[in-house]
Amino acid sequence: MLPAVEKPRDQVAILIEGKVQEMPSFWPNCCIYKVPQRFRRGNEEFYEPLVVSIGPYHFHQGSFPQMQIFKLKYLEAFLGRNHLSLDQCLGLVRTWEEIARRYYADPIDLSSDEFAEMMLVDAIFVLELLLRARFSEYVDDCDRIYGKLRMIQDVFHDVMLTENQIPFFVLQGLYDLVDASSKGNLKLVELTHVFFNYYATFGADHLHVPGVDHGVQHFVDFIRYYYLPPPPREDVYYEIFESPIPPSVTMLDDAGVKFAHTSKTFLLDIQFINRDLVIPNLTVDDWTETLFRNMLVFEQCHDHHTRYISQFIYFMGCMLRTSKDVDLLTEREIISSGLGSNDKLCALIDRIGQGVGFDAGTFYYRSLCTKLNAYCKVPWHKWKANLKRDYFNTPWKLASTIAAIILLVLTLIQTICSILSV
Structure with missing residues (x-):
């Protein structure tokens, strides 16, 4: 009996296997997303940065070149004021790389060195933004961001974009290196609250900010948290497929x-x-x-x-x-x-x-x-509202309505008396 001849493998199957092996891993803790086309199309101005890229999604060599200079100026000021070495901070950021990459829903096409540099420079830039919003003494005459009203407004626009985020834990880790006297003993969530409260309406009940233990993931998550209502006072969840439509x-x-x-x-x-x-x-x-x-x-x-x-x-x-x-x-x-x-x-x-x-x-x-x-x-309810609006909404209408009622009653009495006297 002749030995079985092994059938050569289908080249397409080999190609598919290679693609499967090259697929990026999906992680359950991803929370930074690119905007779906159904939202982005025709509305790019609300989702794309104007002057500064934060994080990897809009990171391109040479993009926003002027802002890259400002980022390095902020980096220099942050390290010098807190007596930190660049090697120390970069080494710390490198230990977070694997976890930080998992925060992004889309694969990041940056080398380990590029990713670490981007994360360090952008994170310290954001921290300096927060610190300078709270402590005006950190803003010098050469500050090209806080010294220009239009620039800081554009920067604020950019740091609240869902595609322009870095993990909050990275900010927290670097913020922990700052001396307490340099940050006024403020927690990072408190400092973040000060920054965003200039442009977002949080409401008086949110004056007491929560601790980081509630799980802030990034700035968009932080802002959303401050808009959330308290837990419902009653059961509002039912297994039906249509939402009721409220009246206008x-x-x-x-x-x-x-x-x-x-x-x-x-x-x-x-x-x-x-x-x-x-x-x-x-x-x-x-x-x-x-x-x-x-x-x-x-x-x-x-x-x-x-x-x-x-x-x-x-x-x-x-x-x-x-x-x-x-x-x-x-x-x-x-x-x-x-x-x-x-x-x-x-x-x-x-x-x-x-x-x-x-x-x-x-x-x-x-x-x-x-x-x-x-x-x-x-x-x-509608009849009562119409009656009040048509006859009792001003003192003059109220007086005239009462007078008309009195006149009607007197006329009715006079009519009854006339009938009885006959």
Whole structure:
């Protein structure tokens, strides 16, 4: 019997095996993502850096050359002020390389040396930004960032982009090397809070910042954390596939719902108490769209059980359907808009919410929507609101209405007396 001749392997199979072996590993702790095309297309200005790249996604040799010089100036100042050696800091960053790479959802095409250099220079640059925002004495006359208003605004825009992040633990590790007297005994989360609170509205309940143990992953995660509402007071999660649609502001106003504002709570914490809809103050300005878009992208890409920011935008989009809805909330001092017209604000919320999805079974505002819809369906609420608006909304209308009622009663009495006298 002739020996079996081994069949030559299919070259395509060999090619596929090689590709499988070259695939990058996927890690469960990745949390820094590139923006999906469905969000990026036509909206690049909200996701791409203007003046500075932070991290590997926008790292290119020769990109933002002027800013690279500023980064090295900040590096020199940071090391000199804290009496740290470059070798010491670089050696520390090298020990974090493997873990830091796992934070990025996309493979990083940088050598070990390039990655370590990038991580060290960018991390110290960011730390100097935070320190100089808090301690003005660190800003000298030659500072080309804090010395130029337009520049620091552009830099702020760039450090809150979801693609422009470095792991928070890297910042924390290098910040731990700073002498306590040089950082005013402030924790890094406290220093970060000071920096972002210039441009983001965190609410009074967030004055006491949490410790790092809550798991801050990067700046976008940090900002999102400060917008989250408190845990729900009741069960708001049901296994259904559709989210209830809240009434518009105009519909609620027609039903007699009162709108109240507060600055002493979390932005997303909206409550309906008796007939008062309490909504935290919302300031809309040039930063709002970039801020919310990047928080939304992080929520959409990451494995969050409840996508609070996404649900807030959905809820507000349903409430603010026309400029009249915005007018009402503006009159009640709930919304402060710096966009010019209220039509622009409606369009902004509609743009931000495009392509955003969330699990209807974990809808945070479900109970609130149910209560609002139920209130609007009661006819008496609308009749009472119309009566008050049409006849009792001013002292003159109130007086004339009372006079008319008295006249009607007197006329009725006179008629009855005339009938009885016959």
